[in-house]
Amino acid sequence: MKVYLGTVSGNSYKLRILLSLLKAPHEVVIIDMPNKQHKSAEFMKINPRGEVPAIEDDGKVIWDSAACLVYLARKFGGEQWLPTDAAGMAEVMQWVALAATEIQCGLQYARRGVTQGRWTLGSLEDGQKFGRVALDICEARLANNDWLALGRPTIAEPACFPYIETAPEAKVALEPYPAIIKWMERCKKLPGWAAR
Numbered sequence: 103m104k105v106y107l108g109t110v111s112g113n114s115y116k117l118r119i120l121l122s123l124l125k126a127p128h129e130v131v132i133i134d135m136p137n138k139q140h141k142s143a144e145f146m147k148i149n150p151r152g153e154v155p156a157i158e159d160d161g162k163v164i165w166d167s168a169a170c171l172v173y174l175a176r177k178f179g180g181e182q183w184l185p186t187d188a189a190g191m192a193e194v195m196q197w198v199a200l201a202a203t204e205i206q207c208g209l210q211y212a213r214r215g216v217t218q219g220r221w222t223l224g225s226l227e228d229g230q231k232f233g234r235v236a237l238d239i240c241e242a243r244l245a246n247n248d249w250l251a252l253g254r255p256t257i258a259e260p261a262c263f264p265y266i267e268t269a270p271e272a273k274v275a276l277e278p279y280p281a282i283i284k285w286m287e288r289c290k291k292l293p294g295w296a297a298r
């Protein structure tokens with residue numbers, strides 16, 4: 103299995119976390135993003151969006167971090183990380199959806215604006231405001247629960263963690279979110295959790 107990643111990519115970090123937790127055998131292919139390899143004709147055949155991450159396995163190509171997490175969890179993780187019962191799967195996926203909407207378009211895009219000067223959707227304030235919607239939802243959930251989706255860690259954790267951890271780089275302080283800070287510490291203590 104080939105896993106296409108970028109070195110400073112939070113979406114790639116989601117896969118690194120899960121691959122490490124699952125001890126899934128794989129080969130990492132680093133895409134040279136500073137030299138725009140992700141926009142090359144060759145890589146666009148793998149991911150037509152011209153983005154990392156992506157996976158190539160058994161003749162199949164999977165792109166998008168959420169789809170890749172689903173693939174890895176179901177292929178290597180049994181029922182633990184993405185259960186197949188209707189309610190369990192939906193509860194996990196609602197957090198994966200939060201990672202792809204308020205967290206990505208809020209916290210990721212605000213961070214990218216601050217660190218790279220690229221503003222994808224609106225201003226810094228727009229991104230911060232949208233990102234705080236996600237932080238408020240996570241904080242409320244984690245005030246009374248150890249994990250985001252179920253009573254155990256699932257792919258909701260690697261999906262949401264990377265851009266919450268880097269919220270300060272989007273000039274969003276995490277101090278007002280004590281339950282999130284404790285959750286991040288719990289995540290980092292999971293056996294096999296990969297460091298950024």
Ligand SMILES: N[C@@H](CCC(=O)N[C@@H](CS)C(=O)NCC(=O)O)C(=O)O
Nearest residue numbers: 111112113152153154155166167168
């Ligand atoms: N929705 C996509 C977003 C992927 C994404 O934004 N990847 C960034 C790196 S973290 C990227 O490849 N950006 C390339 C670019 O913007 O040119 C996913 O979750 O995989």
